[in-house]
Amino acid sequence: MIDLVQTLGSGILVGLVYALLGLCIVIIFKASEAFNFAIGEFLILGSFLFYVLFFNETLPWHRALPLGALIFLFFSYVLFFDISARFLIALPSGLVTGFLIFCVLFFGLNLPSLVPSPLLRFIIAFPLGLLAAGIVGSMVERITIKPLLGRSPISMTIVTLGLGFFLRGCIQLIWGSHAYPFFLDLPDITIEMGDFLFLSDPIWAGILSLLTFGLVIVFLFRTRWGLAIRATSEDQAKAMAFGINARFILLIVWAISALCIAVAGIMISNFGALQVGMGFVGLRAIPVVLIGGMDSIGGALVGGVIVGMCEALAGAYLEPMGLIGFKDVAPYILLLIVLFIRPYGLFGTVRIERV
Amino acid sequence: MKQRAFLVFASILAMVFFLVGPISAKEIKTLSQFPMSGPVGSLPEFGWGFIDGMNWVNNEGGGVNGKKIKWFLEDFRYNPTVEVANFSKYTAEHPPDELLMATGYITGGLKPLIEKVNKEQKIPWLDGSYSTEIFGAEGGPSKYPYYYSLGATYGDQIKVLMRWIKENHKGKGKPRVAFVYSPTAWGRDGTPEGIAYAKKLGFDVVAEIEYPYTATSATNECMQLRKAKAQYVIYHGYSGATSYTAIFFKTLKKIIPKAQLMGTHYTTGRFPVLVAQEAFDGYIGVATRPFSDPVPRAKYPKDNAMVKLAHEFAQKYRPEEYKKGLKGGIKDMFLYMEGLTYAFMLQKALTDADNAGELTREGVKKALDNMVWDFKGMFGGKTFSYKSHTIPMLQIFKAKVKMVKMGDKMVPTGGVYPITDWINTDEIKW
CATH class of the missing domain: 3.40.50.2300 (Response regulator)
Structure with a gap:
């Protein structure tokens, strides 16, 4: 019994991280009906952006400068075309932002010397890293997804496949393919009672994932922008008729999604190390959303916890019986069972299409 | 009479040139493959060490008794299929009396090549795999006579x-x-x-x-x-x-x-x-190798001749990469030293075969089988025999x-x- 509780507990903690990954897929799917296959690459990218700030990992000028220039172009473009700012405001604002990004990448924030406490450093670097991930997410949306608006969602989905390869190449070019040490040194909240042992890092991962999940829900259901996002998700054309800038909403959705993926990436990296090869973790979101329902936010939470528990149970009870590697397969078997019973997932909207 | 003697002498000389000419024109060729890029990770250090080693062997190192080695290097991207395809391509393009040795790096490439290397081509093959199945008690020289490993089995x-x-x-x-x-x-x-x-x-x-x-x-x-x-x-x-x-x-x-x-x-x-x-x-x-790269790098063990040599090579031929370390340079000196190891191994085997007057694949195999070497002091002066086809x-x-x-x-x-x-x-x- 103790073993079972221990296993389920560990599974739930990891499952909450998976749930966050699932949420990222769901909100993009709801907004554009596309599936983001580049989730793994966003996960690594977000983690690296946080890494740059938290560990003061600087880049040589020939890598930092193009990135700064890209930020300048992007900011100027968004300010001028999307927010309709004046040219004389958009251009200098973009220039300043690009220059700041270049400085951060080239010189570093130098947080370790300014803030000796790891917790305080984390509190500063975490939102900044997530902001950076959000900006990159919106940049990617502008360059790759926006031109496809109005076309079939399948074309967007296929673009994300290519995008994954492109982003992976870029990450390798900038940071290489070797592993980076990742120690957040958050306060130790390990729970040890008799035979029960829950390590600090997974508990932090669970807490922060849940917190991020909650914040996204509050944003979606308690803010005007959230309302606009939900309206756009329901019907893009109608939302536009009511004066909602659906294109800008899509940009926000991608930014939020990239931000949440970064939280999951940072937490998973903290279990071990950060490496471009760990992008496969993002694909754990596939069984999560298909079990929970592609368009259900609550379903993502339930799906994530189910997948986490399923993996943990398979690893603890089935693999020792000789079913080696079953841990990786078990969520997909469960997925097949769920799809046989409920083709739209546990909480997915049942769609009836008349032909 | 004099005219006839001159003609006989000239004919003999022409025949000698005729026969010796092609023999002396014969090149010594080797094929090496390393995982220098690909999904497992970008490890160009293997190649860098090998390139620096082979350049040294052919120039300062004196080649094979003065003869230069024409070496081919391929990046097989940690893909056994690519390793096998490269080997097939080179053995088809180069005659067996010129392409005398080949090297590979993974067990995944060794297994599909068992027949081709050991029965068809009969070419000595050095490998980075420490497979027990291939080099252990149930494999070994009796089963795979042309496979040689660079380390003791797992x-x-x-x-x-x-x-x-x-x-x-x-x-x-x-x-x-x-x-x-x-x-x-x-x-x-x-x-x-x-x-x-x-x-x-x-x-x-x-x-x-x-x-x-x-x-x-x-x-x-x-x-x-x-x-x-x-x-x-x-x-x-x-x-x-x-x-x-x-x-x-x-x-x-x-x-x-x-x-x-x-x-x-x-x-x-x-x-x-x-x-x-x-x-x-x-x-x-x-x-299977001496530890060569502590953190910080400057504190490497200088009492090991091979480690010292590898660091000196890297500092001389790859100063930028040596300095960069993890940031796009030589991440671990073991990788560089391994490339260098292959280069020295090729030179040693080919030179031993040449000294025995049998610079052929069979001659190289005999040289490897009879090799007793300390590998430039790599093992603290201890020598090893290659009888088991592994550096033990x-x-x-x-x-x-x-x-x-x-x-x-x-x-x-x-x-x-x-x-x-x-x-x-x-x-x-x-």
Whole structure:
């Protein structure tokens, strides 16, 4: 019994991280009906952006400068075309932002010397890293997804496949393919009672994932922008008729999604190390959303916890019986069972299409 | 008369030129393949070491008794199919009396080439694989006469660790040993031999766990080890440079800090010092090469001639890469030294064959079989014989990692340091 509780507990903690990954897929799917296959690459990218700030990992000028220039172009473009700012405001604002990004990448924030406490450093670097991930997410949306608006969602989905390869190449070019040490040194909240042992890092991962999940829900259901996002998700054309800038909403959705993926990436990296090869973790979101329902936010939470528990149970009870590697397969078997019973997932909207 | 004598002399001279001409025009060619890019990670250091080594061999090193080696280098991107295809291409393009040796790097490439290398081409093949199946008791020279490995088999590596446990186990009762290995041909290679040997020595084998490369958490595995009260955990079939290794080491250190973590060649090295940091402290592992690259790099062991040579080579021919280290340069000097090792090995085998007057594939094979060498002092002056077709030298190392403040950052320092002399596995009676 103790073993079972221990296993389920560990599974739930990891499952909450998976749930966050699932949420990222769901909100993009709801907004554009596309599936983001580049989730793994966003996960690594977000983690690296946080890494740059938290560990003061600087880049040589020939890598930092193009990135700064890209930020300048992007900011100027968004300010001028999307927010309709004046040219004389958009251009200098973009220039300043690009220059700041270049400085951060080239010189570093130098947080370790300014803030000796790891917790305080984390509190500063975490939102900044997530902001950076959000900006990159919106940049990617502008360059790759926006031109496809109005076309079939399948074309967007296929673009994300290519995008994954492109982003992976870029990450390798900038940071290489070797592993980076990742120690957040958050306060130790390990729970040890008799035979029960829950390590600090997974508990932090669970807490922060849940917190991020909650914040996204509050944003979606308690803010005007959230309302606009939900309206756009329901019907893009109608939302536009009511004066909602659906294109800008899509940009926000991608930014939020990239931000949440970064939280999951940072937490998973903290279990071990950060490496471009760990992008496969993002694909754990596939069984999560298909079990929970592609368009259900609550379903993502339930799906994530189910997948986490399923993996943990398979690893603890089935693999020792000789079913080696079953841990990786078990969520997909469960997925097949769920799809046989409920083709739209546990909480997915049942769609009836008349032909 | 004089005219006739002149004609005879001229004819003989012409015949000599006719016959000797093509022989002297014959080139000495070799093919080498390294994983320099690809999904496993970008490891150009192998190639850099090999290129620098071969350039040195052909110029300052005097080639093969003055003759230059025409060497081909291919990046097989850690893909066995590419390795096999490259070999087929080169053997089709170059005649057998010119292409005298080939080298490869992984077990995955060795297996599909068994027939082609050992029966069709009969070309001496040096490989970075330490496969027990190919080079162990059930394989070896009698079964695969043209395959040569550059290190002791994984089975022998694990068995050496078992012997260390037997000699150093403190505490009551039998040592409780657990095996954690990757669900790959590499991870499964050598593990059954290790388990059988542990049982033979009277140990309790308390757990056998396959831990996958795709792991995001090692909590369940480590909890199983804790439940089994494992005292020694053998971690085999993993690179020390990866996130999954860091996950396992960090988790194990927290869940069962008293267990002795042990590992085989590719886990023992510089990378875990950088990636797993203090979680790697106290690790004990075997390696088939001397440890060559502590953190910081300047503190490398200068008493080992080959290590010193490798560092000097890198500083001379790759100063930028040497300085850059992890940031796009030479990440671990072992990788560079390995490339250099291949270059010296090719020169030694070809020169020995040439000295014996048989610069052919068969001649090179004989030279390798009869080779007794200290590998430029790599094994602390100890020599090895290549009769078993593996370089049977091993050493046991222990990791010492300490975090020190450097500027504003806490950085790991240390490495793995030898705790035994070099062990010749051919001389051990298991």
